[in-house]
Amino acid sequence: MSDTIHHPLDDPATDPFEVAARAADDIARLTGVDRHDIALTLGSGWGKAADLIGETTATLAATDVTGFSKPALAGHVGSLRSVVTPSGRRVLVIGARTHYYEGHGVRRVVHSVRTAAAAGARTMVLTNGAGGIKPTWKPGTPVLISDHINLTGDSPLEGATFIDLTDLYSTRLRDLARRIDPSLDEGVYCQFRGPQYETPAEVRMAKTIGGHIVGMSTALEAIAARQAGMEVLGFSLITNMAAGIQTTPLSHQEVIEAGQQAEPVISALLARVIGEL
Numbered sequence: 642m643s644d645t646i647h648h649p650l651d652d653p654a655t656d657p658f659e660v661a662a663r664a665a666d667d668i669a670r671l672t673g674v675d676r677h678d679i680a681l682t683l684g685s686g687w688g689k690a691a692d693l694i695g696e697t698t699a700t701l702a703a704t705d706v707t708g709f710s711k712p713a714l715a716g717h718v719g720s721l722r723s724v725v726t727p728s729g730r731r732v733l734v735i736g737a738r739t740h741y742y743e744g745h746g747v748r749r750v751v752h753s754v755r756t757a758a759a760a761g762a763r764t765m766v767l768t769n770g771a772g773g774i775k776p777t778w779k780p781g782t783p784v785l786i787s788d789h790i791n792l793t794g795d796s797p798l799e800g801a802t803f804i805d806l807t808d809l810y811s812t813r814l815r816d817l818a819r820r821i822d823p824s825l826d827e828g829v830y831c832q833f834r835g836p837q838y839e840t841p842a843e844v845r846m847a848k849t850i851g852g853h854i855v856g857m858s859t860a861l862e863a864i865a866a867r868q869a870g871m872e873v874l875g876f877s878l879i880t881n882m883a884a885g886i887q888t889t890p891l892s893h894q895e896v897i898e899a900g901q902q903a904e905p906v907i908s909a910l911l912a913r914v915i916g917e918l
């Protein structure tokens with residue numbers, strides 16, 4: 642498709658923040674909502690959560706918004722929704738994550754985050770499906786992300802952009818989430834490049850260096866969100882025990898099924914948390 646040839650974010654001379662500003666203008670025009678307060682990216686297993694957050698006032702094909710790429714995977718929804726909560730806050734729901742493993746570069750990976758910031762969002766809620774290293778986390782367990790280890794070897798920051806990542810995953814917002822569900826555990830998210838799942842040895846490495854969750858998203862997005870001055874809240878749905886923690890092979894089907902089973906519970910949790918933001 643010409644999409645991959647003439648993509649505005651692929652030209653190094655283009656300012657990615659200018660593309661995000663254009664995308665935010667598209668969203669304002671197409672949704673009729675000038676500013677959004679909160680942005681929410683829905684990862685594997687979290688797709689139904691948007692329905693409980695409030696009333697959807699507009700649904701856009703992500704491809705109608707400047708700079709968004711086509712979804713790579715069935716099950717990843719290529720849409721953007723504007724939702725209004727019962728208290729009147731505007732939530733931009735991003736169902737169209739671009740993954741690093743798609744190979745289109747980090748600018749495209751974090752474009753939705755930069756767009757959300759340009760659309761006014763001060764809070765970025767990032768969700769994902771991921772593998773769990775703690776054996777007590779059975780498939781279907783939601784956990785808070787307390788910190789991350791970026792193993793991609795890449796960054797959304799360009800040039801000498803020194804951004805502080807202390808408290809990247811806001812302690813304030815994690816405390817708020819735990820007030821709603823005191824049983825929520827938390828852990829350090831390791832972003833691997835993917836798309837292959839880890840070897841058992843890589844999972845042991847992740848554990849040794851302080852990781853508890855393995856995934857293929859979120860860390861790069863969180864960095865971009867912090868650069869944009871947003872407060873970040875991250876949730877992983879543990880859809881499988883990481884390779885070697887469980888002895889059977891990982892299957893994408895298993896991941897989908899764990900997500901479907903957990904969906905009502907985690908959707909209700911997320912809706913309550915967003916209602917309190």
Ligand code: 8IG
Binds near residue numbers: 891
């Ligand atoms: I869902 O076990 C899901 N995403 N890297 N490892 C990595 N990503 C994942 C996993 C996993 N499960």
